[in-house]
Amino acid sequence: MEENKTLTKHSPGYGIYILVWLALVTLTALTAAVAGISFGKFSIVVALIIAMVKSYLVLSEFMHLKFEMKAFRVFVVVAILFFLLLIVLLFQNYSYY
Amino acid sequence: MSTENQAVIHVHRDDVGARMGMWLFLLSEFLLFGGLFLMYSVYRYNHQHDFHVAAEGMNVFLGTANTLILLTSSLTMALAIAAMQKGNKILSLTLQIITFLFGVAFLVNKFFEWRAEFRAGNYPGSPILTAKPSGQILYYGLYYTMVGLHGVHVIVGMTIIAFMIRFTIKGIINKDNYVKLENAGLYWHLVDIIWIFLFPLFYLIT
Numbered sequence: 001m002e003e004n005k006t007l008t009k010h011s012p013g014y015g016i017y018i019l020v021w022l023a024l025v026t027l028t029a030l031t032a033a034v035a036g037i038s039f040g041k042f043s044i045v046v047a048l049i050i051a052m053v054k055s056y057l058v059l060s061e062f063m064h065l066k067f068e069m070k071a072f073r074v075f076v077v078v079a080i081l082f083f084l085l086l087i088v089l090l091f092q093n094y095s096y097y
Numbered sequence: 098m099s100t101e102n103q104a105v106i107h108v109h110r111d112d113v114g115a116r117m118g119m120w121l122f123l124l125s126e127f128l129l130f131g132g133l134f135l136m137y138s139v140y141r142y143n144h145q146h147d148f149h150v151a152a153e154g155m156n157v158f159l160g161t162a163n164t165l166i167l168l169t170s171s172l173t174m175a176l177a178i179a180a181m182q183k184g185n186k187i188l189s190l191t192l193q194i195i196t197f198l199f200g201v202a203f204l205v206n207k208f209f210e211w212r213a214e215f216r217a218g219n220y221p222g223s224p225i226l227t228a229k230p231s232g233q234i235l236y237y238g239l240y241y242t243m244v245g246l247h248g249v250h251v252i253v254g255m256t257i258i259a260f261m262i263r264f265t266i267k268g269i270i271n272k273d274n275y276v277k278l279e280n281a282g283l284y285w286h287l288v289d290i291i292w293i294f295l296f297p298l299f300y301l302i303t
Contacts, residue, residue, distance in 0.1 A: 020172075021171075024168045025168060028161070028165065032301065035301035055294075062175045063283055071117070075121070076120070076124070086131070
C-alpha cells in the first residue's frame with residue numbers, strides 16, 4: 001500500500017510545469033519559423049525532431065513518466081521501438097518505387 | 098453514503114495499477130494513430146508534390162493557435178493535479194474548468210477552419226476536390242480522417258474532464274485519492290502529443 005502512493009512524495013511544484021510549458025511554446029515557435037526555411041529533404045526531419053523533443057517533455061514531465069515505476073518507461077519505449085521498426089520495414093518496400 | 102463508498106475504495110485501492118491500466122490503454126491509442134501515421138507517410142512519400150500543394154491551402158494561423166491552446170491546456174491540467182496533491186481544491190477545480198474551456202476553444206477554431214475548407218469546396222467527395230490530382234485528394238482524405246479522429250478524442254477528453262469536475266465538487270476526487278484526475282490528465286496529454294505530430298505534418302509542409 002505504501003508503494004502505491006509513491007507519486008505523492010514527488011509532488012512537483014507549479015514552477016517546473018510552467019518552465020516545461022515555456023519550452024513547449026518556444027519549440028512550437030521554432031518549428032513554425034523553421035518551416036519557412038527550406039532544408040529540402042531535411043525539413044521533415046527537423047520538424048519531426050522538434051515534435052519528438054516536445055513529446056518527450058510532455059511524457060516525462062506532464063505525464064509524470066519520470067516519477068513512475070521503471071516498467072512504465074519500458075512499456076512506452078518498447079511501443080515506440082516497435083513502431084519505428086514498422087516504419088523502417090514498411091519503407092524497405094516503398095523506397096524501391 | 099459517500100463515506101461508505103470511500104471506505105470501500107480504500108480497501109481495494111491500487112493507484113499504480115490504475116495508472117498502469119491507463120498507460121496500456123494509451124499505448125493502444127498510440128497504435129490506432131500510428132497506423133494512420135504509417136498510411137500518411139507512404140502516401141506522402143508517393144505524392145510529395147501534391148501534398149506540398151494541398152498543405153499550402155491550410156490555415157497555418159489557426160493551426161498554430163490550436164497548438165498553443167492544447168499546450169496551454171496540458172499545462173492547466175498538470176497544474177490541476179499538482180493543486181489537488183497540495184490539497185488546494187478550489188484552485189484545482191478552477192484549473193480543470195479552464196482546461197475544459199481550452200478544449201471548447203480548440204473545437205471552435207476547428208469549426209471555423211473546417212467551415213472555410215467546406216466553403217472553398219474541399220469537402221470529401223466534392224466536385225472541386227475530386228477534380229484535383231489524386232495526391233491532393235489523398236491529403237484531404239487523411240486530413241479529415243486524422244484531424245477528425247483527433248477532434249473526437251478532444252470531445253472525449255472534455256467529457257472525461259467534465260466528469261472530473263463533478264467528482265471534484267462532490268469530493269470523490271480529493272487530496273488523498275486523485276488517481277481518476279491523474280488518468281484523465283494522462284488521456285488529455287496524449288491528445289496533446291498526437292496534435293504535436295499532426296500540426297507539422299499537415300500544416301507546415303512547405
